[in-house]
Every structure is written in C-alpha cells, then in structure tokens.
Amino acid sequence: MRIGLVVDSACDLPLDYLEQHNVDVLPITVRIGEAVLADRRNEQATLEFLHAHVAERGHEAQTTPYTVQQIQDLFLSRLVIDYDYVFCMTITKTRSPIFDNAQQASFAILSDYKAARSAAGNNTPFALRVVDSQNLFAAQGIGAVEAVRLREAGEGAPKIRARLEHLALHTQGYMVPPDLYYLRNRARTKGDRSVSFISAALGSALDIKPVLHCNRGETAPVAKIKGFEPAVEKLFEHAAQRVEAGELLTPTMCLSYGGELEDMRKLPGYERLRHACANNNIELFESVMSLTGMVNVGKGAVVVGFAAEGQKFHG
Template identity: 45%
Template structure:
C-alpha cells in the first residue's frame, strides 16, 4: 500500500527594498512596490523636521523653508542606533530579506551607519522574530549605489522589478553589484551661488570659487556627473535651459545606444511637472517610448535640495559606459 504524505506548502521568501531618503524616485512607485524610506532630519535654525518622501511635506519645504533657511540648514541621517531600532522593531518582522540601497558611501553617512547597524540586527533578530512567531532566518544587504540624486533610484527600480519577477536574493544581489558601477547620475544646478555656499560648508570642491565667478559672468552652468563614488564636471553650457537640453539630448543618445536597465530617472528641485515643458524633454520622451524605456519623474528630495538649491535637474541611467557627452 502506497502511503501519501501531504506536501508542505512552499513559502515564498518576503524580499523587501529600503532606500536612503535622498534617493530621487516617484512617491507612486514607492507606494506601489512597498519600498521603505529611511528618513533624515533637516535642522533649520531652532526648528528640526523629519522628512521622508512624502510629496506634500516636500512641497511645503520648497515653498516655506528652502529659500530663506536652506543655506544655513543641516541634514542628519538616521544614527546606527536608530537604524537598529527601526529594523528590530518592524522590518525584521515584515521581511525575510532586505536590500537597503543608499547614496554613495563617499558622500553619505547612511551606508556607514547601516553597515555598522547590520551586525547588531543580524545578531538580535532571532529573538524578535521568535517572540512574534515569525519563522525562518532574516538577512540584510546594504548596497552602496556609488551614485547620487536619481542614480540610486534606478537601482531601486531594477530591484523592485526583480522582486516582482520572483528572482532570488542572490540573483538580485549579483545584479545590483554589477549595475552600481555602471550607474551614471547627472546634475544641472540652477543657483550657483547657493551651490557654492553649501559646497564650501561641506568641503566639496566640485564647484570652486573660480568656476563660480566665471560661470556667473558667462552664465555658464556645469553638468556634474556622479559615478563610482566620485563627482566631476563633464561639461559647461551657457544658460540653465540649454544645459538641461544638453542633458536630455545625452539621455536620448544613451537610450538609442542601449541601456542596461529600461528606466531613466529624472528629478527636479520643485514641481516635476515643469520638466515636461523644458527644452529637449519631448524628444527624450519620444526616444524612451520608441525603445520601451520608462521615464520616471520625481521631486528632488528636500535633503538633497538643502545642498543644491531649487530648480536643479538630475537625470540617471545604467549603461555600459557614460558615452560621449555631446549636446
């Protein structure tokens, strides 16, 4: 007589994604994919406000605080202890494996703090899950995007796609490790004086005094690229609108050459709907549609705008190389 035993149901691993609050990506995408945002605190004189990616709070920040309080403001990421508490209180229960994608470790303390916190989290989660009757192990991978602005958002988009498609954490980890050094994020600042003031306060020499005075005299705007943990100016273009057009033309050219991820992230220091009226956007959108590439528009995070000012434009993609920067 053959004995039939009931098969145990296969429980799918709950893979989650968390991001640094300064990652520029649309609020709708975050909600649709259940992505958790690690907040930061912006200190403005005697007032301190905790910001996540909530669009209404971001609009209020641009409207009420950035112009008069931005230059003297400071941002504080979650501390090691705060990250430990966040994971052990909630995230180790909600997920079995989490990818935490941060800004480049060269420019953000979030990667360092999360990396340090991971040791305590991985040593302590067992008792927390057992107390809530959550079976199985938990794992955390802190991913250094090596990028800024919209760059980490491209990695988050790809990670979310792979989670939906049922890829294993090992496959997702390998993919993110391959894409990080091939993520190219660009920035066209609008207010050079604001940018210089903030850069000087942070010891950042990307835009120096000479470049500032020359840029103001000739109305030149730098196009800054972040890749592999470093930033540098790749072009200087007269007038902000023309510099943005150059950036959009470059994005279209890279789409035509072929991207590693079918998504281009674009953010604006203000209402992102204004991007659609900027020179070069329509051609970029047409090129993206023709090649099956998604354009994701978002408002630049307040934590980023504190250092850059309003009106800045960022664009990011993943490709084999950054191509020739031509307008």
C-alpha cells in the same frame, strides 16, 4: 522567501511608487534655523518647505540621516519580522554617512534578530545586505526599480544582490545646477572645497553651467555650457540618444527636479527624451527632488539617471 527593500529619502522616486511596491524609506531630517522636517519623500511637504525656506537659507541647512541605533531599531521592531532577506540601498557613501551607519547597524541586527523573529513564531534565519548605490538622487532610483522588478519576477536574493552590485558600477547620474553660488555656499557650510569662489563667480558672470556626472561615487563636470536651459537640453538629448541607441542596461530612466514637475516638463529637450523612452519601452520616472537633495544642490536643479556602460557625454 520574503524579500524587503529599503532606500533612503535621497532616492528620487515617486512616493506612490514606493508605497505601491512596499519599499521602506529611511528618512533624513532637514533643519533650517528653527524649521525642521523629516524628509520622507512627501512631495507636497517638500515643496511647501522649499517655498518657505530653501530658496533663502537652504545652504545653511543641517541634514541628519538615520543613526546606527535608529536603523537597528527599525529592523528589529518590524523588518526582521516582515521579511527574511532585506536589501538596504543607500546614497553613495562618498557623500553621506548613511551607508556606513546601515553597515554598522547590520552587525547588531544580524546578531540580535532571533528573539524578535522567535516571538513572532518564526525560527528561520534572517539576512540583510547593505548596497552602496554609488550614486545620487534620481540615479539612486535605477537600482531600486530593478530590485522591485526582480522581486516581482520571483528572483531570489543571490540574483538580486549580484544585479544590484553590477548596476551600481554602471549607473550614470547627471545634474545641471542652476546656481553655482548656492552650490559653493552649501559646499563651504559642509566643509567641501570642491566649488571654489573663483569658479562660482566666473560661471555666474558668464552664465556658464556645468553638467556634473556621478559614477562609482565620484562626481566631476563633463561639460560647461552657456545658459541653464541649453545645458539641460544637452543633457536630455544625451539621455535620449543613449535610449535610442539601445544602450541602457535596464528599461528605466529616472528624472528629478528641484521644484514643480510641470516646470521641468517645459524645459527644452524634455519632450524628445519622453518620446525616446516611450518609443523604446523605457519606463520614465519623474519626481520632485528630495528636500535633502535640494538643500545640497539648490532649487531648480535637474538630475537624470540611467544605467549604461561608459558615460559618453560630449559637451
């Protein structure tokens, strides 16, 4: 069985990894004023756009995911021909309509695929599963990497499906945003009142940075730490401790950063986490945060994702 894998562009994994393993990307279009970029995980294009626009006006950005029709067209023009079963893994549906769009498109795809496959000389059935990662950014990468690993090990669709759904429940995503004012302004633009003016002003005045945690689609602060670098160091140490304790459910750790990766690697705690992963056979993925992610959480944000039971973070 030919198994295809699809993610959206908010999934923070390196583009060369996605291309090497034939993982298709559903792009998200970002518009800031007159500037428009289709976010396709191209790190250089993302950084150029970041330096030109995001720092100043990113909170005003409009992000547009693939529509139901665009997803339907992509599948019927190519994916139903190239594969027999496709897993489409999306950002949490609590933060984006991509899951719902893909789910709605799947009904038409499964109804209409036969003509396209028949024209390609294939009369066997096609199947599609849309999987809500229930997480964001770097943490989305955990399920995608596991799907690649299982596919390459020759596992069938039922086992991959069960594994992805299990991991979605136990993937832990953490983020340290550098600028609460930006986060508040962005939230207001989107009609999200989760970051109040008072908390943003107080946090900025005292240089308090939250460590935000996402699991099962729910996001909340798990710690408030004075200073951006101390907050990041605490987060990296937490991830390293979970690696060293042997608690990860997959041999994967994903990091993403809203800027140049060399800047992330200079942050305190990074080297400890890198060594912990190397010493415990955990593959460490590092990527520039998607443009979609950066316009939503701000330049310079750090995100860590891994799979383990319980979040256990103590600030």
